Amino acid sequence: MTDYKNLKLIATSNPHIRGSETTRSIMLDVIIAMLPALAFAIFNFGLRALTLTAVSVVGCIFWEWLYRKLMKKPQSIGDLSCVVTGMLLAFVCPVQMPYWMILIGDFFAIIVVKQLFGGIGKNFLNPALAGRAVLLASYAGTMTSWVDPAAGKAPIIGSMADVVTTATPLAVMKTGDFAALTGTYNVGNMFIGQIPGSLGEVSALALLIGGAYLIWRKVINWQTPVSYIATVAVLTFLFPKQGSGVEWMLYSVFGGGLFLGAFFMATDYATSPVTKKGQLIFGIGCGLFTVLIRYFGSYNEGVCYSIMVMNLLVALIDKYTKPTRFGVVKSDKKEAAAK
């Protein structure tokens, strides 16, 4: 028989069992969900898409490791969130940008935006988007020239002098001739992603597959991406600047970084509301600012800034979308208000 006196028992608070999901498994799911878009980027832009992403990931891991080491804090690279940031930052950059440049973006994303505010879960801006915003402000020329995937691939190393660059569909829609654009790229090209643009944003199809995977795995809720994309779709359908509503809407939705932003950026846990109602409002706000920036701003793309603006409003949205207290039904509330 067992000697029960010598059992080494741990007495902790309930619950005594835990679900299987961990921060690391969630981040791994996000990484898996980004692989279709990465594969398409390699197909579209060449192997440089892979090397640039790899450099960015290594950069993010290095900066996070270095900061935690210097500050004598427990290491956190094991949760894989810095890998996600590294991939996302590469996804929102043009493929021909120099490797050293993305390391600067990594530095800003990981150290300034994430670690200085306390690490994972504490940052109030999406690190990858903030990194991109800094790069765009610092190296506007490089950050706004786009390789034409139809004309050739960017070399993995060496001079970019021979690379043919072109305008993105959104740039054409902002200033150019919409009819010419529809001649160059049909709706199928737009959806599949055979267009110039940031490394990981071009293929709506690949991003949709990844997004569906995340929703199926319950990593993200459908509220944010659906409300975001739907808002952009409705506004562009109602107010087309050129061409018919449907056509303008499809090019607006598939062009630019909307799918990447809706599924992977706006759903970032740390910088989005915690309730489903809040996420719905957040998505609508992102959609609204995206269209406003595209229509009236000086940039032709508004996804990055719209999400960052909404990031700043998260605390406010959380405050006003608290769940109704259990046991307080709507009729009671009305009675209380009447009194």
Add this chain to the structure above:
Amino acid sequence: MAQAFFGGVHPHDMKAATNEKAIEQLAPPAEVVIPMSMHFGAPCTPLVKVGDHVKVGQKIGEFRGLGAPIHASVSGTVKAVEPRPYSMGGNMTSVIIENDFQDELSEEVQAPANPDALTVDEMVEIVKNAGIVGMGGATFPTHVKISGGIGKVDTVIINGAECEPYITGDHRTMLERPEEIIGGATYLARMFGVDKVVIGVEDNKRNGIDAMNKVIAEKKAPVVVEALRCRYPQGGEKQLCQAITGKQVPPGGLPSNIGCAVFNINTTCAIFRAITEGMPVVRKIVTVSGSGIIEPKNIECPIGTPVSCLLDACGGVKDGTYKLIAGGPMMGMAQYTADIPVAKGTGAILAFCEKEEQTVEHPQCIRCGKCVAACPVHLEPLFMYQYAEKGMVDELNEAHIMDCMECGACSYTCPARMHLTHMFKTGKQLVKNKMAADKAAAEAKKAAEEKKEAVNK
């Protein structure tokens, strides 16, 4: 059928280890340790002293105020009346009875001549004298629930959800003693004057539902069985009311506020035995399970049986057992010793030796909001955690921390492995302390003013 409540989680039910094993009777233990607190309320006063001879069913503890009496579960001699460890943590005055293995029944146990002719008051009195409390674990005195609910309650619910993983005692009772459940439910219907009693059962116990439906059809009993979605905490009183009636119990309220009264399956059986046989609560069905148990079983044993006897009956525990839990894995209490007795609310004894407990060294909230989606009482655990961590008592109160029922769903679902439930227990204590301090300060101020006025006069 609504059958839904907000949130919740769906842990693996782990019931396969014991749900096909019939309830076994434990070989009588050599001694029993009966704690004087096995109910919600102040502890009982012992009525016996060292050397007294007691018989099964004899009253040995009398309650004051809110509570229920306590009875001897074996016949024999009182060996000691002293503080002993018990399952709620710490020590409690307990009556230790040395078993004489005679199993003599006390003269106090008298079956009513005609149970069906009893008045409502007489039935409530029987329930009170039988020491019946909520056997699901909350241990609220049943006679108080009944007398407080008569006239207000139109929906009587029998809680057969058994939503905690591992536990199968209620399930086995449904299969082996359905006539006791239906009989008890019929008496409850008479006491409350309702024409229908609802038994809510999670749909992972289909054969239990069938067994009860068979008895209902035979006896034409005023009882219906409703299958419920399998989701923790379906068996929470407020969640069960919500699933069956669609109504929510108001904050700080009781199910009777929305016309409901909820009784556990084994409480119902105890009511049946008390009314038909006059038998008080002296036995308890305990599921002994978990990765650390060599041979998991459902065991019926006298109240006060040392847990070590139960473990022995199941072949002992495996090497490396690091956790012993009285109750289920979601809401049960971890024990620091196996030296505790089975009480009226002990539905399970679990021993863990594998990686059930998953902790990380530096948990960091990632704000995923899964705790908000899981909280069945609509709280926002991630914010409450921050307030509690920083000791922000007013904010805690405004976040309705006192509504938290410590079900553990948030901690279970948390991917960052935050110690949410633990923190809320601390946080609730902070709020209670602050309320007490505020009240004391207000009273002191009032007293000072009165004194001043008296002086001025």
